[in-house]
Amino acid sequence: MYLKRLKLINFRNYKELELDLNEKLNIFVGNNAQGKTNIVEAIYMSSLGKSFRTSKDKELIMFNRNQSYIKVEGQKKYSNVEVEIKLVANKKKRIKVNKLSLSKNSEILNNIYVVIFSPEDLRLIKEGPSERRKFMDNELSQMKPYYFHNLNSYNKILIQRNHLLKNMRGKDNEFMLEVWDEKLIDVGVKIIEERARFVKRITPLSRLIHRKITNNRENLEVTYLSNIDYVEDTNKLKDMFKKQLKEALKIDIKRGTTTVGPHRDDLGVFIDKIDIRSFGSQGQQRTCALSLKLAEIELVKGETGEYPVLLLDDVMSELDINRQNFLIKALKDVQLFITTTEINNLEELNMDEAFIFHVENAQVNRSR
Numbered sequence: 600m601y602l603k604r605l606k607l608i609n610f611r612n613y614k615e616l617e618l619d620l621n622e623k624l625n626i627f628v629g630n631n632a633q634g635k636t637n638i639v640e641a642i643y644m645s646s647l648g649k650s651f652r653t654s655k656d657k658e659l660i661m662f663n664r665n666q667s668y669i670k671v672e673g674q675k676k677y678s679n680v681e682v683e684i685k686l687v688a689n690k691k692k693r694i695k696v697n698k699l700s701l702s703k704n705s706e707i708l709n710n711i712y713v714v715i716f717s718p719e720d721l722r723l724i725k726e727g728p729s730e731r732r733k734f735m736d737n738e739l740s741q742m743k744p745y746y747f748h749n750l751n752s753y754n755k756i757l758i759q760r761n762h763l764l765k766n767m768r769g770k771d772n773e774f775m776l777e778v779w780d781e782k783l784i785d786v787g788v789k790i791i792e793e794r795a796r797f798v799k800r801i802t803p804l805s806r807l808i809h810r811k812i813t814n815n816r817e818n819l820e821v822t823y824l825s826n827i828d829y830v831e832d833t834n835k836l837k838d839m840f841k842k843q844l845k846e847a848l849k850i851d852i853k854r855g856t857t858t859v860g861p862h863r864d865d866l867g868v869f870i871d872k873i874d875i876r877s878f879g880s881q882g883q884q885r886t887c888a889l890s891l892k893l894a895e896i897e898l899v900k901g902e903t904g905e906y907p908v909l910l911l912d913d914v915m916s917e918l919d920i921n922r923q924n925f926l927i928k929a930l931k932d933v934q935l936f937i938t939t940t941e942i943n944n945l946e947e948l949n950m951d952e953a954f955i956f957h958v959e960n961a962q963v964n965r966s967r
């Protein structure tokens with residue numbers, strides 16, 4: 600799919616902005632703090648209904664204003680799609696898809712598909728497990744709205760269970776946990792099963808891409824490190840979760856928190872059996888992150904029939920010329936949005952068809 604038009608009112612530092620977009624390549628160039636990432640952020644919002652930079656919608660509304668509006672129009676293989684988001688200070692955001700108001704904001708998912716690649720993503724392998732869980736969760740949420748729903752439910756149940764655990768010390772009321780355990784297991788198992796499927800699909804895709812980037816020198820293996828000992832049978836998995844919760848009960852009460860469950864999952868990333876999270880060079884870790892991100896694009900295509908649009912926020916200058924080269928070649932079918940402070944760094948891009956937007960203090964001017 601590709602995006603055709605973007606409109607912003609009182610969004611971040613944009614009082615009013617309307618842009619026609621290029622089907623293939625859009626480059627936003629400008630100095631720091633001018634408003635480049637704000638544009639990418641608005642596009643991301645139109646896909647997932649939330650920002651990748653803040654969980655506080657209020658921060659997205661222009662200073663000293665109380666409302667903000669985003670409209671993104673896109674073209675899919677067989678249909679148009681239009682997403683509108685209205686943010687009002689201290690109120691729930693309102694979202695329309697193709698002019699119809701959504702009763703639940705999670706219904707925004709599965710309309711516009713984006714994959715974002717930022718400098719933080721390059722650190723995906725190096726950082727802690729929460730970043731890798733986020734990697735799985737964001738993609739799964741976008742492709743499968745019920746996953747997003749389950750994840751939210753799981754987190755709410757977890758908060759309740761932890762609250763109860765904190766108030767249990769010294770009391771004989773363990774039976775009160777039973778109802779929360781049952782709910783936690785029920786939703787948790789659905790999350791585990793989806794993540795296991797996700798990793799199974801992304802493994803061969805990322806391995807293939809990684810081989811190409813490294814000229815067949817490295818063999819990438821991605822594994823799902825489920826915190827609950829994974830078994831394919833749903834009922835057995837539930838039993839396992841139950842058993843592990845029971846075994847951890849004393850520790851959980853002592854610590855006042857739930858120590859087992861998918862909120863403790865991780866991804867294992869190995870090259871020729873070596874754990875890259877701990878032993879990879881910085882270059883290897885970056886290449887693995889790149890392979891995973893590119894695999895994600897293929898996965899979205901496989902699941903939805905549409906290529907997602909790719910948001911490359913400040914990332915090109917962090918890649919060496921070989922990796923830039925590979926990225927550009929691999930992405931010829933994908934609409935790109937690139938933010939950069941220096942256009943001369945983008946030597947490998949075919950600028951013939953590109954739209955180049957110069958961003959200065961929230962003023963956007965197209966030079967071609």
Ligand SMILES: Nc1ncnc2c1ncn2[C@@H]1O[C@H](COP(=O)(O)OP(=O)(O)OP(=O)(O)O)[C@@H](O)[C@H]1O
Pocket residue numbers: 610611612613629630631632633634635636637638658659660661662913938940
């Ligand atoms: N709610 C808001 N209202 C008005 N201005 C805002 C708001 N939030 C952020 N800004 C302004 O937006 C600008 C930052 O924009 P953005 O993050 O898009 O920068 P950028 O051009 O991508 O810079 P860099 O190259 O450093 O990443 C800052 O000047 C900041 O003050």
